[in-house]
Amino acid sequence: MLRPLHPVAPGTRTVLGVAFFVLFVAFWAWITLGGHVNRIFLADPLSMLKDGWRLLVEDRFWLDILITIWRVFGGFVLASIVAVPIGIAMGAWKPVEAFLEPFVSFARYLPASAFIPLLILWAGIGELEKLLVIFVGSVFQIILIIAVKVGGTRRDLVEAAYTLGATDNGIVKRVIMPANAPEIAETLRLVLGWAWTYVIVAELIGSSSGIGYMIINSQSRLATGQIIFGIIVIGLIGLLSDFAFKALNRWLYPWSLA
Protein backbone atom coordinates (compact mmCIF):
# COMPACT_ATOMS: atom_id res chain seq x y z
CA MET A 1 0.00 0.00 0.00
CA LEU A 2 1.32 3.46 -0.89
CA ARG A 3 0.51 5.95 1.82
CA PRO A 4 1.43 9.62 1.36
CA LEU A 5 4.64 10.68 3.18
CA HIS A 6 4.97 7.27 4.81
CA PRO A 7 8.70 6.46 5.27
CA VAL A 8 10.30 3.54 3.48
CA ALA A 9 12.55 1.01 5.25
CA PRO A 10 16.31 1.55 4.59
CA GLY A 11 16.73 -1.91 3.02
CA THR A 12 13.77 -1.42 0.71
CA ARG A 13 15.11 1.99 -0.23
CA THR A 14 18.42 0.49 -1.41
CA VAL A 15 16.67 -2.30 -3.32
CA LEU A 16 14.36 0.17 -5.06
CA GLY A 17 17.22 2.52 -5.92
CA VAL A 18 19.34 -0.26 -7.42
CA ALA A 19 16.31 -1.71 -9.20
CA PHE A 20 15.92 1.39 -11.34
CA PHE A 21 19.55 1.19 -12.49
CA VAL A 22 19.03 -2.47 -13.39
CA LEU A 23 15.84 -1.69 -15.30
CA PHE A 24 17.49 1.21 -17.07
CA VAL A 25 20.48 -0.83 -18.23
CA ALA A 26 18.21 -3.75 -19.13
CA PHE A 27 16.06 -1.48 -21.32
CA TRP A 28 19.17 -0.04 -22.92
CA ALA A 29 20.53 -3.54 -23.60
CA TRP A 30 17.17 -4.67 -24.98
CA ILE A 31 16.81 -1.84 -27.53
CA THR A 32 20.47 -2.00 -28.64
CA LEU A 33 21.35 -5.70 -28.51
CA GLY A 34 17.84 -6.60 -29.68
CA GLY A 35 18.41 -4.52 -32.80
CA HIS A 36 15.58 -2.05 -32.15
CA VAL A 37 17.78 0.99 -32.80
CA ASN A 38 20.56 1.61 -35.26
CA ARG A 39 23.98 0.82 -33.73
CA ILE A 40 25.40 3.93 -35.38
CA PHE A 41 23.33 6.15 -33.11
CA LEU A 42 23.42 4.21 -29.86
CA ALA A 43 26.04 1.73 -28.71
CA ASP A 44 25.02 -1.21 -26.56
CA PRO A 45 26.22 -1.50 -22.93
CA LEU A 46 28.83 -4.15 -23.70
CA SER A 47 30.56 -2.24 -26.49
CA MET A 48 30.36 0.87 -24.32
CA LEU A 49 32.37 -0.95 -21.64
CA LYS A 50 34.74 -2.32 -24.27
CA ASP A 51 35.24 1.18 -25.74
CA GLY A 52 35.78 2.58 -22.28
CA TRP A 53 38.38 -0.04 -21.43
CA ARG A 54 40.22 0.62 -24.68
CA LEU A 55 40.10 4.38 -24.01
CA LEU A 56 41.65 3.94 -20.61
CA VAL A 57 44.31 1.44 -21.61
CA GLU A 58 45.29 2.52 -25.13
CA ASP A 59 44.34 6.21 -25.38
CA ARG A 60 45.45 7.16 -21.87
CA PHE A 61 41.96 8.57 -21.19
CA TRP A 62 42.77 8.73 -17.46
CA LEU A 63 45.00 11.71 -18.25
CA ASP A 64 41.96 13.49 -19.70
CA ILE A 65 40.00 12.61 -16.58
CA LEU A 66 42.71 14.06 -14.36
CA ILE A 67 42.97 17.24 -16.36
CA THR A 68 39.20 17.76 -16.23
CA ILE A 69 39.15 17.20 -12.47
CA TRP A 70 41.95 19.72 -12.08
CA ARG A 71 40.06 22.29 -14.13
CA VAL A 72 36.86 21.87 -12.15
CA PHE A 73 38.54 22.10 -8.78
CA GLY A 74 40.95 24.86 -9.85
CA GLY A 75 38.17 27.10 -11.17
CA PHE A 76 35.90 26.21 -8.28
CA VAL A 77 38.54 26.97 -5.61
CA LEU A 78 39.35 30.30 -7.30
CA ALA A 79 35.66 31.21 -7.39
CA SER A 80 35.20 30.19 -3.73
CA ILE A 81 38.20 32.24 -2.56
CA VAL A 82 36.73 35.33 -4.20
CA ALA A 83 33.04 34.71 -3.61
CA VAL A 84 32.84 33.53 0.00
CA PRO A 85 34.29 36.72 1.58
CA ILE A 86 32.22 38.94 -0.73
CA GLY A 87 29.06 36.97 0.04
CA ILE A 88 29.67 37.21 3.77
CA ALA A 89 30.38 40.94 3.51
CA MET A 90 27.17 41.50 1.54
CA GLY A 91 25.11 39.53 4.02
CA ALA A 92 26.61 41.20 7.07
CA TRP A 93 26.81 44.84 5.95
CA LYS A 94 23.74 46.19 4.22
CA PRO A 95 25.51 49.08 2.40
CA VAL A 96 27.86 46.55 0.78
CA GLU A 97 24.81 44.55 -0.26
CA ALA A 98 23.09 47.65 -1.66
CA PHE A 99 26.26 48.41 -3.63
CA LEU A 100 26.90 44.97 -5.13
CA GLU A 101 23.62 43.08 -5.14
CA PRO A 102 22.10 44.61 -8.31
CA PHE A 103 25.22 43.93 -10.33
CA VAL A 104 25.73 40.41 -9.02
CA SER A 105 22.07 39.57 -9.67
CA PHE A 106 22.52 40.76 -13.24
CA ALA A 107 25.84 38.97 -13.74
CA ARG A 108 24.39 35.74 -12.40
CA TYR A 109 22.17 35.44 -15.46
CA LEU A 110 25.02 35.86 -17.90
CA PRO A 111 25.56 32.35 -19.29
CA ALA A 112 29.13 31.19 -18.67
CA SER A 113 29.18 29.40 -22.01
CA ALA A 114 28.52 32.65 -23.87
CA PHE A 115 31.71 34.04 -22.37
CA ILE A 116 33.85 31.33 -23.91
CA PRO A 117 34.61 33.18 -27.18
CA LEU A 118 35.54 36.30 -25.23
CA LEU A 119 37.62 34.36 -22.73
CA ILE A 120 39.45 32.64 -25.59
CA LEU A 121 40.28 36.07 -27.04
CA TRP A 122 41.58 37.26 -23.70
CA ALA A 123 43.22 34.18 -22.29
CA GLY A 124 43.84 31.92 -25.30
CA ILE A 125 42.80 28.29 -25.34
CA GLY A 126 45.07 27.21 -22.49
CA GLU A 127 44.28 26.19 -18.95
CA LEU A 128 43.60 29.75 -17.80
CA GLU A 129 40.65 30.04 -20.16
CA LYS A 130 39.13 26.76 -18.83
CA LEU A 131 39.54 27.91 -15.24
CA LEU A 132 37.96 31.25 -16.08
CA VAL A 133 34.87 29.60 -17.57
CA ILE A 134 34.30 27.70 -14.32
CA PHE A 135 35.09 30.85 -12.37
CA VAL A 136 32.61 33.03 -14.26
CA GLY A 137 29.97 30.33 -14.03
CA SER A 138 30.32 29.82 -10.27
CA VAL A 139 31.43 33.05 -8.66
CA PHE A 140 28.21 35.07 -8.90
CA GLN A 141 26.06 32.14 -7.86
CA ILE A 142 28.14 31.55 -4.74
CA ILE A 143 28.17 35.25 -3.81
CA LEU A 144 24.43 35.59 -4.07
CA ILE A 145 23.44 32.42 -2.25
CA ILE A 146 25.87 33.09 0.61
CA ALA A 147 24.75 36.73 0.89
CA VAL A 148 21.15 35.56 1.32
CA LYS A 149 22.07 32.86 3.88
CA VAL A 150 24.24 35.25 5.90
CA GLY A 151 21.55 37.95 5.72
CA GLY A 152 19.19 35.46 7.30
CA THR A 153 21.37 34.87 10.36
CA ARG A 154 19.19 34.30 13.43
CA ARG A 155 18.67 37.76 14.94
CA ASP A 156 18.17 36.37 18.45
CA LEU A 157 21.67 34.87 18.38
CA VAL A 158 23.12 38.21 17.32
CA GLU A 159 21.18 40.00 20.06
CA ALA A 160 22.29 37.44 22.65
CA ALA A 161 25.91 38.00 21.63
CA TYR A 162 25.51 41.78 21.96
CA THR A 163 24.12 41.43 25.48
CA LEU A 164 27.15 39.29 26.31
CA GLY A 165 29.45 42.13 25.33
CA ALA A 166 30.36 41.22 21.75
CA THR A 167 31.61 44.05 19.53
CA ASP A 168 30.41 44.52 15.93
CA ASN A 169 33.59 42.86 14.78
CA GLY A 170 33.06 39.98 17.20
CA ILE A 171 29.50 39.51 15.91
CA VAL A 172 30.76 39.00 12.36
CA LYS A 173 33.67 36.74 13.28
CA ARG A 174 32.24 34.73 16.12
CA VAL A 175 28.50 34.67 15.44
CA ILE A 176 27.67 35.32 11.78
CA MET A 177 30.52 33.25 10.34
CA PRO A 178 30.26 30.13 12.50
CA ALA A 179 26.44 30.25 12.42
CA ASN A 180 26.48 30.09 8.63
CA ALA A 181 29.52 27.89 8.06
CA PRO A 182 27.51 24.69 7.43
CA GLU A 183 25.19 26.49 5.01
CA ILE A 184 28.14 28.00 3.19
CA ALA A 185 29.76 24.57 2.85
CA GLU A 186 26.45 23.20 1.59
CA THR A 187 26.26 26.01 -0.99
CA LEU A 188 29.76 25.20 -2.22
CA ARG A 189 28.81 21.54 -2.59
CA LEU A 190 25.81 22.53 -4.71
CA VAL A 191 27.80 24.89 -6.94
CA LEU A 192 30.57 22.32 -7.40
CA GLY A 193 27.93 20.17 -9.07
CA TRP A 194 27.15 22.98 -11.50
CA ALA A 195 30.86 23.52 -12.18
CA TRP A 196 30.94 20.04 -13.73
CA THR A 197 28.54 21.14 -16.43
CA TYR A 198 30.57 24.27 -17.21
CA VAL A 199 33.83 22.37 -17.59
CA ILE A 200 32.43 20.08 -20.26
CA VAL A 201 31.13 23.06 -22.22
CA ALA A 202 34.54 24.70 -21.90
CA GLU A 203 36.20 21.54 -23.20
CA LEU A 204 33.85 21.18 -26.15
CA ILE A 205 35.20 24.44 -27.57
CA GLY A 206 38.86 25.10 -28.35
CA SER A 207 40.29 22.28 -26.35
CA SER A 208 42.69 19.42 -27.03
CA SER A 209 42.33 17.51 -23.79
CA GLY A 210 39.82 16.57 -21.15
CA ILE A 211 36.65 14.51 -20.99
CA GLY A 212 34.68 17.06 -23.01
CA TYR A 213 37.31 17.01 -25.76
CA MET A 214 37.13 13.22 -25.93
CA ILE A 215 33.35 13.42 -26.25
CA ILE A 216 33.34 15.97 -29.09
CA ASN A 217 36.13 14.02 -30.79
CA SER A 218 34.13 10.80 -30.55
CA GLN A 219 31.12 12.47 -32.11
CA SER A 220 32.97 13.02 -35.40
CA ARG A 221 33.87 9.33 -35.43
CA LEU A 222 30.34 8.21 -34.46
CA ALA A 223 31.85 6.46 -31.42
CA THR A 224 28.68 6.60 -29.30
CA GLY A 225 30.08 4.00 -26.89
CA GLN A 226 32.93 6.36 -25.99
CA ILE A 227 30.55 9.31 -25.60
CA ILE A 228 28.36 7.37 -23.21
CA PHE A 229 31.39 6.13 -21.31
CA GLY A 230 32.61 9.75 -20.94
CA ILE A 231 29.23 10.88 -19.68
CA ILE A 232 29.09 8.05 -17.14
CA VAL A 233 32.61 8.87 -15.93
CA ILE A 234 31.54 12.49 -15.32
CA GLY A 235 28.50 11.29 -13.42
CA LEU A 236 30.58 8.97 -11.26
CA ILE A 237 33.20 11.60 -10.44
CA GLY A 238 30.45 14.08 -9.62
CA LEU A 239 28.81 11.57 -7.33
CA LEU A 240 32.11 10.76 -5.60
CA SER A 241 33.06 14.40 -5.03
CA ASP A 242 29.56 15.02 -3.69
CA PHE A 243 29.90 12.16 -1.21
CA ALA A 244 33.34 13.42 -0.17
CA PHE A 245 32.00 16.95 0.31
CA LYS A 246 29.08 15.70 2.37
CA ALA A 247 31.35 13.60 4.56
CA LEU A 248 33.68 16.58 5.04
CA ASN A 249 30.78 18.82 6.09
CA ARG A 250 29.53 16.22 8.54
CA TRP A 251 32.99 15.96 10.04
CA LEU A 252 33.55 19.73 10.21
CA TYR A 253 30.13 20.69 11.59
CA PRO A 254 28.88 17.89 13.85
CA TRP A 255 26.83 20.41 15.85
CA SER A 256 24.56 21.19 12.90
CA LEU A 257 23.29 17.65 12.39
CA ALA A 258 19.68 17.15 13.34
Added chain:
Amino acid sequence: MSKLLIEGVSRTFAGVRGGVPVQALQPVELSVSANDFITILGPSGCGKSTLLRIVAGLEAPSTGRVLLDGKAVTRPGPDRGMVFQSYTLFPWLTVAENIGFGLREQGRPERERNEVVASYIDLVGLKGFENHWPKQLSGGMQQRTAIARALANDPAILLLDEPFGALDNQTRGLMQELLLGIWERRKKTVLFVTHDIEEAIFMASRVIVMSARPGRIKSDVPVDLPHPRHYTLKTSPEFSALKAQLTEDIRIEAMRTAQTQSA
Protein backbone atom coordinates in the same frame (compact mmCIF):
# COMPACT_ATOMS: atom_id res chain seq x y z
CA MET B 1 20.32 55.25 45.47
CA SER B 2 18.52 53.09 43.00
CA LYS B 3 20.39 50.60 40.88
CA LEU B 4 18.22 51.01 37.82
CA LEU B 5 16.20 54.07 36.94
CA ILE B 6 13.65 54.12 34.12
CA GLU B 7 12.66 57.71 33.41
CA GLY B 8 9.69 58.48 31.15
CA VAL B 9 10.53 55.64 28.78
CA SER B 10 7.98 55.15 26.02
CA ARG B 11 8.05 53.42 22.68
CA THR B 12 6.09 54.14 19.54
CA PHE B 13 6.45 52.01 16.43
CA ALA B 14 6.15 53.63 13.02
CA GLY B 15 2.95 52.75 11.19
CA VAL B 16 3.12 49.90 8.71
CA ARG B 17 2.77 51.08 5.10
CA GLY B 18 1.86 54.63 5.97
CA GLY B 19 -0.58 53.54 8.68
CA VAL B 20 -0.91 55.28 12.01
CA PRO B 21 2.02 54.87 14.41
CA VAL B 22 1.39 52.35 17.18
CA GLN B 23 2.24 53.20 20.74
CA ALA B 24 3.46 50.06 22.49
CA LEU B 25 4.50 51.67 25.72
CA GLN B 26 3.26 54.78 27.50
CA PRO B 27 5.88 56.70 29.47
CA VAL B 28 7.08 54.44 32.28
CA GLU B 29 8.74 55.47 35.54
CA LEU B 30 10.41 52.77 37.57
CA SER B 31 13.12 52.73 40.17
CA VAL B 32 14.78 49.44 41.10
CA SER B 33 16.92 49.04 44.22
CA ALA B 34 20.06 46.95 44.26
CA ASN B 35 19.47 43.21 44.70
CA ASP B 36 15.73 43.53 44.15
CA PHE B 37 13.96 40.78 42.26
CA ILE B 38 11.36 42.56 40.15
CA THR B 39 8.85 40.69 38.04
CA ILE B 40 6.98 42.55 35.34
CA LEU B 41 3.57 40.97 34.85
CA GLY B 42 1.20 41.78 32.03
CA PRO B 43 -1.04 40.36 29.32
CA SER B 44 0.61 39.48 26.04
CA GLY B 45 1.29 42.45 23.80
CA CYS B 46 1.37 44.92 26.69
CA GLY B 47 4.89 46.11 25.89
CA LYS B 48 6.63 44.40 28.82
CA SER B 49 9.15 42.74 26.54
CA THR B 50 9.70 46.04 24.75
CA LEU B 51 10.49 47.67 28.10
CA LEU B 52 12.98 44.93 28.91
CA ARG B 53 14.62 45.20 25.49
CA ILE B 54 15.00 48.95 26.00
CA VAL B 55 16.75 48.32 29.33
CA ALA B 56 18.97 45.79 27.54
CA GLY B 57 19.80 48.43 24.92
CA LEU B 58 18.48 46.25 22.09
CA GLU B 59 15.85 48.86 21.29
CA ALA B 60 15.93 52.62 21.66
CA PRO B 61 13.14 54.35 23.60
CA SER B 62 11.06 56.94 21.72
CA THR B 63 11.21 59.17 24.78
CA GLY B 64 12.94 59.03 28.15
CA ARG B 65 16.05 57.22 29.24
CA VAL B 66 17.33 54.31 31.28
CA LEU B 67 20.07 54.78 33.87
CA LEU B 68 22.04 51.87 35.27
CA ASP B 69 24.26 52.86 38.20
CA GLY B 70 23.75 56.45 37.07
CA LYS B 71 24.97 55.82 33.53
CA ALA B 72 22.62 56.15 30.55
CA VAL B 73 21.99 53.02 28.51
CA THR B 74 22.67 53.54 24.80
CA ARG B 75 23.49 50.07 23.49
CA PRO B 76 23.63 46.47 24.70
CA GLY B 77 26.52 45.60 26.97
CA PRO B 78 27.85 42.92 29.29
CA ASP B 79 26.67 44.82 32.38
CA ARG B 80 23.11 43.80 31.47
CA GLY B 81 22.90 40.03 31.05
CA MET B 82 19.85 38.81 29.19
CA VAL B 83 18.01 35.49 28.96
CA PHE B 84 15.53 35.19 26.10
CA GLN B 85 12.37 33.14 25.77
CA SER B 86 13.63 31.48 22.60
CA TYR B 87 16.62 29.17 22.87
CA THR B 88 19.55 31.37 22.00
CA LEU B 89 22.52 29.18 22.84
CA PHE B 90 25.10 29.27 20.06
CA PRO B 91 24.58 25.87 18.42
CA TRP B 92 28.22 25.61 17.27
CA LEU B 93 29.58 25.99 20.81
CA THR B 94 29.47 23.42 23.59
CA VAL B 95 27.75 24.15 26.90
CA ALA B 96 31.06 25.25 28.45
CA GLU B 97 31.99 27.41 25.45
CA ASN B 98 28.56 29.03 25.49
CA ILE B 99 28.93 29.96 29.15
CA GLY B 100 32.42 31.32 28.48
CA PHE B 101 31.36 33.30 25.39
CA GLY B 102 30.99 36.67 27.12
CA LEU B 103 34.28 36.36 28.97
CA ARG B 104 36.00 35.46 25.73
CA GLU B 105 34.52 38.45 23.92
CA GLN B 106 35.98 40.63 26.65
CA GLY B 107 39.39 39.08 26.15
CA ARG B 108 39.69 37.47 29.59
CA PRO B 109 42.53 34.91 29.81
CA GLU B 110 41.64 31.28 29.24
CA ARG B 111 42.55 30.07 32.71
CA GLU B 112 40.30 32.58 34.39
CA ARG B 113 37.55 31.74 31.90
CA ASN B 114 37.74 28.05 32.67
CA GLU B 115 37.48 28.67 36.41
CA VAL B 116 34.44 30.92 36.06
CA VAL B 117 32.76 28.52 33.60
CA ALA B 118 33.30 25.56 35.91
CA SER B 119 31.77 27.39 38.86
CA TYR B 120 28.66 28.34 36.87
CA ILE B 121 28.27 24.85 35.45
CA ASP B 122 28.18 23.73 39.06
CA LEU B 123 25.73 26.46 40.01
CA VAL B 124 23.13 25.47 37.43
CA GLY B 125 23.70 21.75 37.88
CA LEU B 126 25.11 20.89 34.46
CA LYS B 127 28.15 18.92 35.57
CA GLY B 128 28.86 16.20 33.06
CA PHE B 129 27.27 18.16 30.20
CA GLU B 130 30.13 20.63 29.64
CA ASN B 131 31.00 19.22 26.23
CA HIS B 132 27.48 18.65 24.91
CA TRP B 133 26.11 20.61 21.97
CA PRO B 134 22.96 22.65 22.70
CA LYS B 135 20.86 20.43 20.45
CA GLN B 136 21.65 17.49 22.74
CA LEU B 137 20.05 19.27 25.72
CA SER B 138 16.44 19.47 26.86
CA GLY B 139 14.71 22.86 26.87
CA GLY B 140 15.20 23.24 30.63
CA MET B 141 18.90 22.46 30.38
CA GLN B 142 19.30 24.93 27.51
CA GLN B 143 17.73 27.70 29.59
CA ARG B 144 19.92 26.78 32.57
CA THR B 145 22.93 27.16 30.31
CA ALA B 146 21.56 30.49 29.07
CA ILE B 147 21.19 31.71 32.67
CA ALA B 148 24.75 30.61 33.47
CA ARG B 149 25.98 32.30 30.29
CA ALA B 150 24.37 35.59 31.30
CA LEU B 151 25.60 35.33 34.91
CA ALA B 152 29.19 34.41 33.96
CA ASN B 153 29.75 38.04 32.91
CA ASP B 154 28.81 39.06 36.47
CA PRO B 155 26.37 41.67 35.12
CA ALA B 156 25.07 44.54 37.25
CA ILE B 157 21.54 43.44 36.40
CA LEU B 158 20.03 40.25 35.02
CA LEU B 159 17.18 40.63 32.51
CA LEU B 160 14.90 37.68 31.77
CA ASP B 161 12.24 37.76 29.06
CA GLU B 162 9.77 34.95 29.83
CA PRO B 163 12.72 32.56 30.10
CA PHE B 164 10.59 29.58 31.13
CA GLY B 165 7.67 30.33 28.81
CA ALA B 166 8.42 27.47 26.43
CA LEU B 167 8.95 24.86 29.15
CA ASP B 168 6.43 22.36 30.48
CA ASN B 169 4.85 23.05 33.86
CA GLN B 170 6.98 20.70 35.97
CA THR B 171 10.24 21.88 34.45
CA ARG B 172 9.14 25.49 34.84
CA GLY B 173 8.54 24.96 38.57
CA LEU B 174 12.01 23.45 39.02
CA MET B 175 13.63 26.26 37.03
CA GLN B 176 11.89 28.87 39.18
CA GLU B 177 13.32 27.27 42.32
CA LEU B 178 16.76 27.02 40.74
CA LEU B 179 16.84 30.68 39.72
CA LEU B 180 15.43 31.85 43.03
CA GLY B 181 17.97 29.71 44.88
CA ILE B 182 20.79 31.35 42.92
CA TRP B 183 19.39 34.79 43.69
CA GLU B 184 19.01 34.02 47.40
CA ARG B 185 22.63 32.88 47.63
CA ARG B 186 24.36 35.31 45.29
CA LYS B 187 22.16 38.42 45.41
CA LYS B 188 21.67 40.14 42.11
CA THR B 189 19.38 42.81 40.72
CA VAL B 190 16.87 41.01 38.51
CA LEU B 191 14.19 42.15 36.07
CA PHE B 192 11.98 39.23 35.12
CA VAL B 193 9.18 39.52 32.54
CA THR B 194 6.35 37.00 32.63
CA HIS B 195 2.64 36.60 31.96
CA ASP B 196 2.33 33.81 34.55
CA ILE B 197 0.84 35.23 37.78
CA GLU B 198 2.06 32.42 40.03
CA GLU B 199 5.55 32.73 38.63
CA ALA B 200 5.50 36.50 39.10
CA ILE B 201 4.61 36.22 42.78
CA PHE B 202 6.83 33.26 43.61
CA MET B 203 9.99 34.84 42.24
CA ALA B 204 9.52 38.48 43.14
CA SER B 205 10.27 40.84 45.92
CA ARG B 206 8.12 43.28 43.91
CA VAL B 207 5.58 42.64 41.15
CA ILE B 208 5.00 45.39 38.59
CA VAL B 209 1.65 44.88 36.86
CA MET B 210 1.31 46.41 33.41
CA SER B 211 -1.83 47.49 31.64
CA ALA B 212 -3.02 46.41 28.21
CA ARG B 213 -1.42 48.04 25.17
CA PRO B 214 -0.27 50.74 25.15
CA GLY B 215 1.43 49.50 28.31
CA ARG B 216 1.89 51.50 31.46
CA ILE B 217 2.50 50.52 35.07
CA LYS B 218 -0.86 49.75 36.60
CA SER B 219 0.21 48.65 40.05
CA ASP B 220 3.34 48.01 42.06
CA VAL B 221 2.87 45.17 44.56
CA PRO B 222 5.52 44.32 47.15
CA VAL B 223 5.83 40.61 47.93
CA ASP B 224 6.93 40.18 51.54
CA LEU B 225 6.93 36.40 51.59
CA PRO B 226 9.90 35.00 53.54
CA HIS B 227 13.06 33.57 51.95
CA PRO B 228 14.24 30.96 51.23
CA ARG B 229 11.08 30.11 49.36
CA HIS B 230 9.98 26.57 48.81
CA TYR B 231 7.49 25.45 46.18
CA THR B 232 4.97 24.65 48.95
CA LEU B 233 4.71 28.43 49.40
CA LYS B 234 2.47 28.47 46.32
CA THR B 235 -0.32 26.84 48.34
CA SER B 236 -0.05 29.11 51.41
CA PRO B 237 -2.91 31.54 52.26
CA GLU B 238 -0.69 34.64 51.86
CA PHE B 239 0.32 33.51 48.40
CA SER B 240 -3.28 32.77 47.45
CA ALA B 241 -4.41 36.20 48.60
CA LEU B 242 -1.78 37.90 46.45
CA LYS B 243 -2.65 35.65 43.54
CA ALA B 244 -6.35 36.53 43.83
CA GLN B 245 -5.54 40.24 43.86
CA LEU B 246 -3.22 40.09 40.85
CA THR B 247 -5.52 37.74 38.93
CA GLU B 248 -8.24 40.36 39.21
CA ASP B 249 -5.85 43.11 38.05
CA ILE B 250 -4.61 41.15 35.07
CA ARG B 251 -8.04 39.86 34.08
CA ILE B 252 -9.32 43.38 33.53
CA GLU B 253 -6.33 44.14 31.32
CA ALA B 254 -6.60 40.89 29.39
CA MET B 255 -10.25 41.65 28.68
CA ARG B 256 -9.32 45.13 27.55
CA THR B 257 -6.75 43.61 25.15
CA ALA B 258 -9.33 41.17 23.81
CA GLN B 259 -11.77 44.01 23.19
CA THR B 260 -9.32 46.23 21.34
CA GLN B 261 -8.34 43.28 19.18
CA SER B 262 -11.91 42.43 18.25
CA ALA B 263 -12.83 46.09 17.69
